[in-house]
Amino acid sequence: MKTINLSEQNTVLNRFVSELRDVEIQKDSMRFRRNIERIGEIMAYEISKTLNYFPLETVTPLGTSVTNVPSDPIVIGTILRAGLVYHHGFLNCFDQAENAFVSAYRKYRENHQSFHVHIEYIASPRIEDKILILTDPMLATGGSMDLSYQALLTKGQPKHIHIATIIASRQAIGYCEQNFPKDRTTIWAAAIDPELNEYAYIIPGLGDAGDLAYGEKE
Numbered sequence: 001m002k003t004i005n006l007s008e009q010n011t012v013l014n015r016f017v018s019e020l021r022d023v024e025i026q027k028d029s030m031r032f033r034r035n036i037e038r039i040g041e042i043m044a045y046e047i048s049k050t051l052n053y054f055p056l057e058t059v060t061p062l063g064t065s066v067t068n069v070p071s072d073p074i075v076i077g078t079i080l081r082a083g084l085v086y087h088h089g090f091l092n093c094f095d096q097a098e099n100a101f102v103s104a105y106r107k108y109r110e111n112h113q114s115f116h117v118h119i120e121y122i123a124s125p126r127i128e129d130k131i132l133i134l135t136d137p138m139l140a141t142g143g144s145m146d147l148s149y150q151a152l153l154t155k156g157q158p159k160h161i162h163i164a165t166i167i168a169s170r171q172a173i174g175y176c177e178q179n180f181p182k183d184r185t186t187i188w189a190a191a192i193d194p195e196l197n198e199y200a201y202i203i204p205g206l207g208d209a210g211d212l213a214y215g216e217k218e
């Protein structure tokens, strides 16, 4: 299994990640959402370099042109709710992709320290033999990603799985390496952080991505 940490390259993506983390800039929730979206656009472009292509003949007003374009059918599968704008970033790039949504959220117990991940709803096309891009901006324990993937397997076996995230913990990378098919999974992260706190939040991370994008929930 390959893990690609895009922060190892000096690109403008790093500025977008640093703005997402910045406690002052986070107050501008529109900027927060737009940064997530544009990281989705850039990551989709990076993933596009791994796809299969075929030569497409195009008729222009003055002749014909042949261009290599992607041939793989793609399903973008997103975990609600923090993944919503990230999803749109991917869709801006892969505008012909099919779309899947999974509602996975942390249900905290009384003590607020332990939780289990709750899946209530999936809406997905068939994913058999397609390229499945699973998107969620935060990969903390990896539990939501794993359970969402298991839920989507009721729709077929994908040809390849791309796990796309903005901030991953080291622990979650290890968890995904153990729980996803090694020969057909690639993990893409805009940054990988060292640890989780006692509430399983990524440290230093950025806080609660869903709340920062869409407001606090009860």
Ligand SMILES: O=P(O)(O)OC[C@H]1O[C@H](OP(=O)(O)OP(=O)(O)O)[C@H](O)[C@@H]1O
Binding pocket: 079, 080, 081, 082, 083, 104, 105, 106, 117, 136, 137, 138, 139, 140, 141, 142, 143, 144, 145, 172, 200, 208, 209, 210, 211
């Ligand atoms: O890797 P994990 O330990 O499973 O944690 C990561 C999950 O936590 C966040 O969602 P959250 O449950 O906070 O829901 P929200 O998007 O509605 O805020 C995030 O968007 C991931 O889905």
Ligand SMILES: O=c1cc[nH]c(=O)[nH]1
Binding pocket: 082, 138, 140, 200, 201, 202, 203, 205, 206, 207, 208, 209, 210
């Ligand atoms: O650090 C984390 C962990 C889970 N969900 C988030 O939004 N942030």
Ligand SMILES: [Mg+2]
Binding pocket: 079, 080, 081, 082, 104, 105, 106, 144, 210
């Ligand atoms: Mg979630």
